[in-house]
Amino acid sequence: MWIFTQSIINGILAGGVYALIAVGITVIFGVMRLVNFASGAFFTLSMYLGYFVYSFTGWNCYQLIPAVAILSAAVAYVTFKFTISPVLGKSSDATILVTVGLSFFLQNLVIVLFGGTALTLPSEISNVSIRIGEYTLGLPRTIAFMVAIVLVLGVSLLVNKSNFGRSMRATAENPEVAEMLGIKSRRVYTLAWIIGIVMTSIGGLLLTPIYYVNNTVGAPFRTVSLMAVVLGGLGDIRGAFICGLLLGIIESVFSAYFSAYIGLLGIFIVYLIIFLFKPQGIFGRKERVG
Amino acid sequence: MSILLEANDISISFGGIHAVQNLSFQVKKGEVLGFIGPNGAGKSTCINLITGVYMPDTGSITFDGVKLTEKHTIRERVHMGMGRTFQTPRPFGNMTVYDNIFTVALQQNSFAAAHEKTKEVLKLTEMEHWADVASAKLPIEMRKWLDLARILANDPKFIMMDEVMAGLNPNEMENSFALIERLNQAGITILFIEHVLRAVVRVCSRVIVINEGRFLAEGEPREVLDRPEVIEAYIGGKRS
Amino acid sequence: MKTEQKKKWIHQVLPLSCIAIVILLLPFGIQSNYIITVAVTCFLFSCFGVCWNMISGYGGQISWCHAVFVSIGAYTTILMNNLAGWSPFIAIPVSMILSFIISTVIGKISFRYRGPFFSITTIAFAEIVRVLLLNFRDFTGGSAGITRPYIGASFWNLMFENDTPFYYISFVLMVGVVYITYRFEKSKTGYYLKAIKGDEDAAISLGIDTSRIKLTAFQLSAVLTAVIGVFYGAFINYVQPNTICGMDFSVQIGSVVIVGGLGTVWGSMIGAFILIPLIELANILLGAQGGAQLLYGLALIFVVIAQPRGVIYLFSKENRDRIAQKLGKGAKKTSEKIREKGREDI
Numbered sequence: 001m002w003i004f005t006q007s008i009i010n011g012i013l014a015g016g017v018y019a020l021i022a023v024g025i026t027v028i029f030g031v032m033r034l035v036n037f038a039s040g041a042f043f044t045l046s047m048y049l050g051y052f053v054y055s056f057t058g059w060n061c062y063q064l065i066p067a068v069a070i071l072s073a074a075v076a077y078v079t080f081k082f083t084i085s086p087v088l089g090k091s092s093d094a095t096i097l098v099t100v101g102l103s104f105f106l107q108n109l110v111i112v113l114f115g116g117t118a119l120t121l122p123s124e125i126s127n128v129s130i131r132i133g134e135y136t137l138g139l140p141r142t143i144a145f146m147v148a149i150v151l152v153l154g155v156s157l158l159v160n161k162s163n164f165g166r167s168m169r170a171t172a173e174n175p176e177v178a179e180m181l182g183i184k185s186r187r188v189y190t191l192a193w194i195i196g197i198v199m200t201s202i203g204g205l206l207l208t209p210i211y212y213v214n215n216t217v218g219a220p221f222r223t224v225s226l227m228a229v230v231l232g233g234l235g236d237i238r239g240a241f242i243c244g245l246l247l248g249i250i251e252s253v254f255s256a257y258f259s260a261y262i263g264l265l266g267i268f269i270v271y272l273i274i275f276l277f278k279p280q281g282i283f284g285r286k287e288r289v290g
Numbered sequence: 291m292s293i294l295l296e297a298n299d300i301s302i303s304f305g306g307i308h309a310v311q312n313l314s315f316q317v318k319k320g321e322v323l324g325f326i327g328p329n330g331a332g333k334s335t336c337i338n339l340i341t342g343v344y345m346p347d348t349g350s351i352t353f354d355g356v357k358l359t360e361k362h363t364i365r366e367r368v369h370m371g372m373g374r375t376f377q378t379p380r381p382f383g384n385m386t387v388y389d390n391i392f393t394v395a396l397q398q399n400s401f402a403a404a405h406e407k408t409k410e411v412l413k414l415t416e417m418e419h420w421a422d423v424a425s426a427k428l429p430i431e432m433r434k435w436l437d438l439a440r441i442l443a444n445d446p447k448f449i450m451m452d453e454v455m456a457g458l459n460p461n462e463m464e465n466s467f468a469l470i471e472r473l474n475q476a477g478i479t480i481l482f483i484e485h486v487l488r489a490v491v492r493v494c495s496r497v498i499v500i501n502e503g504r505f506l507a508e509g510e511p512r513e514v515l516d517r518p519e520v521i522e523a524y525i526g527g528k529r530s
Numbered sequence: 531m532k533t534e535q536k537k538k539w540i541h542q543v544l545p546l547s548c549i550a551i552v553i554l555l556l557p558f559g560i561q562s563n564y565i566i567t568v569a570v571t572c573f574l575f576s577c578f579g580v581c582w583n584m585i586s587g588y589g590g591q592i593s594w595c596h597a598v599f600v601s602i603g604a605y606t607t608i609l610m611n612n613l614a615g616w617s618p619f620i621a622i623p624v625s626m627i628l629s630f631i632i633s634t635v636i637g638k639i640s641f642r643y644r645g646p647f648f649s650i651t652t653i654a655f656a657e658i659v660r661v662l663l664l665n666f667r668d669f670t671g672g673s674a675g676i677t678r679p680y681i682g683a684s685f686w687n688l689m690f691e692n693d694t695p696f697y698y699i700s701f702v703l704m705v706g707v708v709y710i711t712y713r714f715e716k717s718k719t720g721y722y723l724k725a726i727k728g729d730e731d732a733a734i735s736l737g738i739d740t741s742r743i744k745l746t747a748f749q750l751s752a753v754l755t756a757v758i759g760v761f762y763g764a765f766i767n768y769v770q771p772n773t774i775c776g777m778d779f780s781v782q783i784g785s786v787v788i789v790g791g792l793g794t795v796w797g798s799m800i801g802a803f804i805l806i807p808l809i810e811l812a813n814i815l816l817g818a819q820g821g822a823q824l825l826y827g828l829a830l831i832f833v834v835i836a837q838p839r840g841v842i843y844l845f846s847k848e849n850r851d852r853i854a855q856k857l858g859k860g861a862k863k864t865s866e867k868i869r870e871k872g873r874e875d876i
Contacts, residue, residue: 037653096592100784104827112821216772220661259665265662272635364734365739374735382728382733383729
């Protein structure tokens with residue numbers, strides 16, 4: 001029983017970052033119907049950006065947040081302008097191919113810039129944990145979880161309540177009508193992309209205390225978050241968030257009872273089973289195909 | 291005249307909004323039935339119910355003597371003889387006009403027979419000169435015709451035309467009227483969903499009016515369109 | 531009719547046979563085994579590209595798990611050899627069955643829905659297989675990989691002193707898969723698949739069984755990829771999860787096709803013969819691991835944005851017409867005249 005509860009706790013904490021990335025992907029998808037397959041690469045990149053700033057300031061992971069947010073926003077802006085913007089509105093194949101190409105490019109760019117060996121961002125709290133009764137909560141993961149919750153809440157408030165959110169939803173609904181109402185759809189797309197990327201990047205940075213920085217570190221995070229996005233019903237922020245946590249729990253439970261690498265397999269099996277029975281994701285609708 | 295399609299007391303709602311409520315109507319074999327109503331009346335939802343995109347929450351639809359169930363997928367209904375066009379035409383943009391039709395014709399024919407069928411359809415729709423044009427480059431009215439031509443390659447009994455006249459100029463409309471008449475003479479029953487009321491009066495032998503998902507009126511086009519409740523729905527409905 | 535045949539002869543059969551003869555004679559003129567090795571890689575990547583193109587090019591269903599099918603072929607070959615001393619030719623049917631089963635499961639579930647589901651599912655699946663390969667160390671050698679030791683040249687073991695025999699084998703394989711794609715393109719399934727790429731909703735509304743067609747194409751593509759994977763495994767004699775089963779390998783296959791021309795018979799070959807030598811060259815010049823790989827990503831992005839139809843577009847009739855028009859040689863083609871007449875009539 002202890003194992004079970006402890007693994008659920010671990011799962012929720014790990015799931016927070018999945019949820020954060022998944023919501024980042026969803027914000028982008030919701031506005032421009034584009035699945036960001038490059039999220040894993042941005043996740044990786046942010047860790048390297050963190051290392052870069054650290055290497056001449058010596059700041060710790062949490063002091064680095066603003067700097068990395070700004071740098072990744074800048075990278076997001078540039079990539080949007082040169083890679084995403086030209087394929088918007090084209091077939092979904094084109095958007096898949098470009099984001100995958102971008103992902104591949106960024107993943108190898110960090111090798112060119114920082115070399116192929118794994119780096120570490122030293123942190124005093126790497127091994128610190130909080131004890132609650134008989135259960136332990138790793139401090140870095142707990143902080144990452146809390147930051148993730150705050151960011152997700154912030155973004156969903158932004159989307160649902162603010163003026164910018166309204167123009168986002170209007171653009172998602174019908175870009176032409178939105179243009180007529182004076183909304184600059186390009187600007188909305190750019191901002192949505194930047195928000196999505198910065199969320200992913202902060203997720204990456206927050207895990208530097210417990211992960212080595214290497215060029216493939218983002219891949220499993222991308223994979224799990226994409227599955228969470230699909231299960232959540234593609235474009236549904238609440239769904240993506242809940243499924244991110246859920247997949248975190250599933251992974252953790254499978255890892256606890258079998259072996260660490262079985263966790264991902266467990267997620268995939270659950271993903272397939274849910275799809276077999278619940279075609280439109282967990283929060284589905286009536287339409288059917290075929 | 292015998293009955294080809296019968297909707298019996300069908301209803302469907304989406305998240306508490308009743309898109310179609312207790313609607314019943316019949317389509318007789320060989321007729322051109324107009325299906326009209328103001329925006330958001332539930333016309334497109336009805337098409338989706340008939341073609342099988344949605345299943346009705348209650349009620350039933352019978353086509354050609356067969357009661358349609360969950361097991362009749364969109365595809366099976368097509369092979370029973372249904373066809374539909376879309377409000378915005380949807381050609382296979384990566385193919386020529388000929389291949390668009392040919393691909394569909396292959397379903398019920400061998401390669402040689404499918405070529406024959408394609409030529410026959412091209413002739414019937416007078417699209418022969420467009421045969422080797424990339425369908426993505428067709429002008430809008432020809433795209434609408436291509437949608438129809440592809441359906442014809444399946445030898446349908448029943449075609450649902452979803453706003454085929456929208457966006458056409460008077461001259462193009464005349465050509466479309468002639469095509470619809472030709473199809474009808476060839477024995478195809480047509481459900482004609484339309485906003486352009488002039489077109490409805492011109493081609494339909496009978497119309498059904500629905501409003502807010504409910505049955506409103508039925509009868510000879512000119513007479514029905516003069517009824518106060520129909521005028522009210524069209525003018526008043528939009529205001530409220 | 532007769533002139534048409536003559537035209538076909540001059541425009542297609544003749545140049546192709548010339549290229550084939552040059553390719554067949556080439557090893558006699560080249561002493562360097564390295565160049566032959568690169569050429570074999572080009573041929574094999576053409577094959578992978580052609581297979582990937584079936585589902586992703588013609589059908590528009592972008593797969594990122596073709597590396598898994600390659601791995602199935604390669605791992606089966608090497609494991610069977612090392613554990614039982616069996617020939618790669620026995621690995622062929624085994625890996626065909628394995629990849630058929632896997633593609634059926636993945637396809638059955640994800641093709642029922644449209645949009646990016648298929649791509650996402652393939653990414654997830656590939657990632658899982660990679661992690662499993664890394665962790666079942668006893669069996670797969672984990673991240674160290676496994677090697678097939680040299681035990682003397684023999685065709686039955688697909689093991690040779692140099693790569694020249696592989697040069698011919700991979701050329702034959704390439705001709706084989708190209709022929710299969712060609713037939714596939716002209717089959718009913720090929721037509722339906724293209725329709726699905728054109729507009730899936732419309733295809734469904736016209737009675738095409740879209741999920742079955744996509745599944746068939748995916749199965750065929752997967753099984754052929756696994757067969758080529760067997761030869762690839764025998765060629766490189768070394769498999770390691772991160773290189774052969776990572777998403778990177780799938781992206782490389784995809785890049786080859788996209789650079790050459792998505793959804794065309796010849797595109798994959800053109801792409802392979804442009805990209806692979808380019809990357810070899812970059813490897814030599816840049817030396818770094820990342821530098822050469824960077825090119826794949828750049829090429830992919832650049833082609834999708836600049837000319838989604840790929841390099842093959844430069845050779846197309848359309849492009850020649852466009853250039854001819856630009857040069858002002860604008861004698862109108864008959865087809866265009868008819869087209870214009872059509873507009874007047876209507």
